[in-house]
Amino acid sequence: MVFSSAIFLFLFLPLTLGFYFALPWLAAKNVVLLLASLLFYAWGEPVYVVLMVVSILVNWGFALIMDRAMSRAAASRRSQGALPRGARDGEVDPPGDDDGFDSLDVPSDRLGDIRGEERRARSSKGATVALAIVLVIDLGLLGVFKYLGFFCAQVNNLVGSPILPEVSLALPIGISFYTLQAVSYVVDVWRGDVRAQANPLYLGMYISMFPQLVAGPIVRYSEIEEAVDDRHVTLAGFARGIRLFAVGMGKKMLLANVCGVLADALLVLPPEEIGFVGCASAVCAYTFQIYFDFGGYSDMAIGLGSMFGFSYPRNFNYPYISSSVTEFWRRWHMTLGSFFRDYVYIPLGGNRVSTPRWMLNILIVWGLTGIWHGAAWNFLLWGLYYGVILMCEKLFLLSWLERVPRFFRHLYTIVVFFFGWLLFSVVGLSNVAHWVLAIFGRYGWLGTSTLWELQSWSYVSLVPVLVLASTPVIPWIRKRFEAWLAGRPAAGIVAAPQKGNDFVPPCELVVPADVLPSRRGAATAVAILADLALLAVFALSVISVVSSSYNPFIYFQF
Amino acid sequence: MGRDVQGARRGGAEGDGARGQSVRDAVALAVLLAVIVAPALAFLVKLGGVELPLWLDGSTALYLSGSAPLSQPGMGAREVAANLAEGSTRDNVEDLVLENVPFRAQALIANAELQRDAIRASNLLFDWPAYPCFYGSSNYLIDEYQAVKPVQRSGLVPGWQRFSESLAAFASTHPGTRFAVLLPAESTEPASNPAIALTSDGVTNEDMAATFEAVLGSVPNVSVVAEDFDDGAAYYDQYFRLDHHWTEAGAVALYNRLAQASGLEVLEVQGIVEQEVGYMGSLARQGLVGAWDAATALANDFSNIRFTDEAGNVTTAADHSRYESLPKIQKLTDYYSSYYSGLNGVFENDEAPLDETVLEVSDSFGDAFTRLVATGARRVVNVDWLTQERSGDESLANLMEVEDPSLVVFVGTPWNYASMCDRFPNLFA
Structure with a gap:
């Protein structure tokens, strides 16, 4: 199922929202999201949904094994008096990625932080073995479905005769994305960055979550760990x-x-x-x-x-x-x-x-x-x-x-x-x-x-x-307008800085708290106009959705 | 749902700004909900037996593609479920959702119109006389005539050669029978369709006639009957602007050429009648152009021609009861095929001057054509083999043995001629 389809927009989404908000308990909401995500996936991949469920269970199980092995190691070290205070049951450093959107450059002080003293204290051989096994399984599944056919064909081409069988497996949609999420989860557990999720339904919800299941963004468990157990949806x-x-x-x-x-x-x-x-x-x-x-x-x-x-x-x-x-x-x-x-x-x-x-x-x-x-x-x-x-x-x-x-x-x-x-x-x-x-x-x-x-x-x-x-021309206009509303100088505004950029939807006007009283009317008028512009975009998009045949996203093929 | 910290930040925790933001947020929520639940509401209303107006009903859009809705007003849930279970349930559910999206037909046309506007804006720089109906469309809007036409490409030529060679061989084994290949100028007339000249390999009716003539010209019992027009306006007197078919007036023009070449009686046009409902033809529907032609037919009296269909039902060639019984939307989108008597059957005219049987092998161009032939010949047998894909024992030779025609007429579109020998390999066996 794709977001830009009538079935998603007019059947799946209203039903999912309806059930989700009708149920008052978070646990039930999580189960609704899991079931909805499985249905979302099964709609296009009725067979391979089993593969994803297996992947969820395997990662859940191995993460628990790792977590317990690490807890045992920590307890053992604590009894030997070798454990620093705070390195007990999962009191871990926050995820180290605080440097915005750098992709490859490693800050000079970063490597030292990656595994701190406390994490080392929780390290365990058993956990490392479990990590190795689960990585082999995760990457093995990806390898079999995504690369085996290609590999066999290349070997046969190289040798000049069909020494390996011709393998032609359909690529399960989203496997590249959910495999990376699963890998990030088990590695983070092994590193001690997050605790293993004890509830397989919750982990299943994280891995299969339909909004990002088939084409990202690649969400790390650490980024939604708190929200899994405690989140509130606000009108805003x-x-x-x-x-x-x-x-x-x-x-x-x-x-x-x-x-x-x-x-x-x-x-x-x-x-x-x-x-x-x-x-x-x-x-x-x-x-x-x-x-x-x-x-x-x-x-x-x-x-x-x-x-x-x-x-x-x-x-x-x-x-x-x-x-x-x-x-x-x-x-x-x-x-x-x-x-x-x-x-x-x-x-x-x-x-x-x-x-x-x-x-x-x-x-x-x-x-x-x-x-x-x-x-x-x-x-x-x-x-x-x-x-x-x-x-x-x-x-x-x-x-x-x-x-x-x-x-x-x-x-x-x-x-x-x-x-x-x-x-x-x-x-x-x-x-x-x-x-x-x-x-x-x-x-x-x-x-x-x-x-x-x-x-x-x-x-x-x-x-x-x-x-x-x-180009960020709309954020640029918006930021300048916000500055004008507050009577601040507009010079030096960068519409899309590489780091630390607050992600506000284009067209959404963030009226500053310190808006000048004389400019409040202008702020309201522009905010309404911005919403009307968005409404027009939405209406045209819906028109386009109901006019189109199946048009999957490019990244579905990866 | 309550307000969050970000909400408070947007305008201060107190004050008009925050309240205004909350109102706008609530409106956004209401709009989303209204949009996403609309098809479900429309479906429930229809299940309740209420017939929605055509402009609101999502299933109206199906007439643009010629398919039928899965749910109808008053249909029970069980009936709908049975329809869904037929074939691929997943596809059917998706179709059911789409056919209940309110205003869908308007959305389809509006979306194409928006794209057409963008294309027109681009064309200000180039001033091409024809441009696509929307991005990716293979039908082109011709501003001068307010018409829509595709372009036939040279890829069809090998198919025409194959058809011609097969017919030449077949005709030589049936020297006592005359054969005529009619080449309607469906989208291949260059003055009416300037898009042809804009392509590297578009073909004209002159090219098409030359291809057929090159093979069949030397076969004594075969004639190739092609069309030529003085200008584009003359063409659109005989062809719909928004459909690939000819009007009945166009069919008469080619029939009279056939008559002159084959000894049939020339038909005099006694006037043209225009239907109350117009005709949104296939090219308008494929091109998503919200316009229609006048739906016209000859005023001549065809009631003396008996028509017997495949099931043995007997009516006359003037019987349009099927068309008359259709709802307006179907009249609008399906005029050409529903107005005429039908394809497969026998037309008999006891008053016709030529006491012979004519066998007509046609596609939908035969719809408006066959009864014209029946004004000149006592018996006309029509088969729609030019549209068919057949692999059995049927062949033209077998049919000729049964019907014993003195004249065999082929009438069809360029692409049907081109693919005929692949779809029906035994035709000339």
């Missing part, structure tokens, strides 16, 4: 959820799907047929499509989470305004970046190792990031492409770029992610070279087509809308 929180949901639906239905029509039509054609114009407009269309599709999905997920009282992490922060690739990856799919940072890059040593090893760590992380997106050489190449560019930026390019005017830095970043999306979207590695050649004019402006039949021209009027919607 619910309304903020509605607004975010409406914004996300607008991105998906009104922008992504429209761009997708052009991208889908052109990306399947041979580049010699569509020439430079066709290839360039296909990749441009895909560039906007994937951002509004995935960003829209994330907004809808976060909005839905908010309606049920959960606060999910932000996943996108206007990535296309970046002026370096390093910045781009601090703004794009932020929860995936932080997952790989905390669970792969830092354990490998991060940047606190020799330079060659540091570069290797970057390549490993980006190779994994690439292959996480799919079992295809394109994705691996795409990941390594970014890995190499990030290595260059860290070694010399960033310092060089800082001396260049911002416009050229933007241009450089746009060119990099344009070719990145080309690698990502063109099917088959052998086609990539032809597409690159077409971009460089090998097949002429139009190939064998006419400009009219390429249809790129029909999107010209949408380009300003797409560009504006990719």
Whole structure:
């Protein structure tokens, strides 16, 4: 089931909200969410829902085993007088990720904090063995369903004969996302960052939670641990959820799907047929499509989470305004970046190792990031492409770029992610070279087509809308207006800072507490106008939902 | 639900700002609820036997795609459940939800109209004479004629060649029978459809006729009857602007060409009648253009032509009771196929000058055409094989043996000719 479908909007959502708010007890609400999430998943994956349930039970069981082993180890050390005060039953450090949206750079003091004295005190060999087993199971399941077919095919190709059987398993929707959530959970339990959840229904709710189940954001258990046991839905929180949901639906239905029509039509054609114009407009269309599709999905997920009282992490922060690739990856799919940072890059040593090893760590992380997106050489190449560019930026390019005017830095970043999306979207590695050649004019402006039949021209009027919607122009206006309301200077306002940005839905006006009395009327009028604008977006999106056939989100395939 | 800290922050814990924010939040909640429960309410109202007005009823949209609703006013819950259980329950539930979304037909058309506006805005720079009806549509709006047309591509040519070669071989084994291939200019007339010239491989009726002529021109008992028009306006006198079919006046024009080539009597048009309800044809529906043509037919009297359908029911070629009995929305969206007598059957005209049997192999272009042929021939047998996919023993040779026609007429669309030999491999066996 997808958020942008009639069945979700008009049947699943009202029923789930109805049951959820009709039941007064939190435990019952959690069960409603679990059942609703399983139904949500089973609607599209009636068989593989069993796989997810098994994954939930396995992770629940092994996390409990780890937790008990660690508690026993802590008790044993305490009896030996070796345990510092506070390192008893799960009194752990808060999650260390307090540095905003950095994806790969490790602050110099961070590694030392990762495992403190108290956590070491709870460490246990038994827990480590349990962790190893559950990781093998989690990653093994992902490997079998996502990579086994690809692996067998590559081995057979390499050897030149079919020594391995041809494996063709359908990829369970969302397995890449819920596996990462499960991995983060068991690793956090092992690290002592969170306590194991004793109730399998609650853990099931966390892993299968329908808003973020199939395409993220990747929510860590530590981020919702408190909310699982104690949360309150407020009118303001619910309304903020509605607004975010409406914004996300607008991105998906009104922008992504429209761009997708052009991208889908052109990306399947041979580049010699569509020439430079066709290839360039296909990749441009895909560039906007994937951002509004995935960003829209994330907004809808976060909005839905908010309606049920959960606060999910932000996943996108206007990535296309970046002026370096390093910045781009601090703004794009932020929860995936932080997952790989905390669970792969830092354990490998991060940047606190020799330079060659540091570069290797970057390549490993980006190779994994690439292959996480799919079992295809394109994705691996795409990941390594970014890995190499990030290595260059860290070694010399960033310092060089800082001396260049911002416009050229933007241009450089746009060119990099344009070719990145080309690698990502063109099917088959052998086609990539032809597409690159077409971009460089090998097949002429139009190939064998006419400009009219390429249809790129029909999107010209949408380009300003797409560009504006990719930039934080609305938050910028909003922040300046808020400053004006309070009589504060507007100079120095940054609409979308890389760190510490308060995630407010575009169009939602936050009237400052210190608004000048003479400007209260203006604040109210603009707030109403903003809501009316959102209402229009919502109405148009609903119209689009009921007009469309099945149109899944791009990230469903990963 | 209470107010939270953020809510308090937005305007101070006290004061108008906070109250105003709460009101706006409550309105947002009310709007969401109103939207998401609307289909359920509409469904319950229908189950209660209340017939919703067409503009409100979500199932109206189904007429745009030619499907039937799963729930009808007054239908019991058990009946609806039985409908849901037929086929894929999951798909049916999704369809049931969609067909109960109020204003859905308007939403479909409004969504396409919005996209069309964006396309038109883009076209200000280019000034193309034709543009897509919406993003991704393969039907194009032609501003000059307020018409919608697709473009037939050169990919059809191999199929036409195959059809022609098969017919040439077949005709040579039946030298005593005349064959005629009629090529209606469905969307292939360049003056009426400027989109053809904007593509790299669009084909015209001239291209189509040349392809057929190249193979069949040398076969003595086969004639190719194609159309040509002086200009686009003349074309739209004979073809619907918003449907791929011809009007009956267009069918007469090609019939008279056939008549001249085959010795049938030329038909004189005695006037045109216009139905009360217009015709939102297939191209308007596919292109989601909220407009319609005049639904027209000949004023000639066809009551002397008997029509016997496959089930043996006998009526006349002037019988339009099926059309008359339809609700308005179906009249609007289904005029062409419901107004004429039908495809499979036998038309007999005791007063016709030619005492022979004509076998007509057609697709829906035959709907308006067959009764015209029956004005000139005593007996016309019509089969809709040009639309069919058949793999059994049926073949044209077998049918000819039974019906013994002196003339076999093929009348169909470019794409049906192109795919005929794949869909019906035994046709010319």
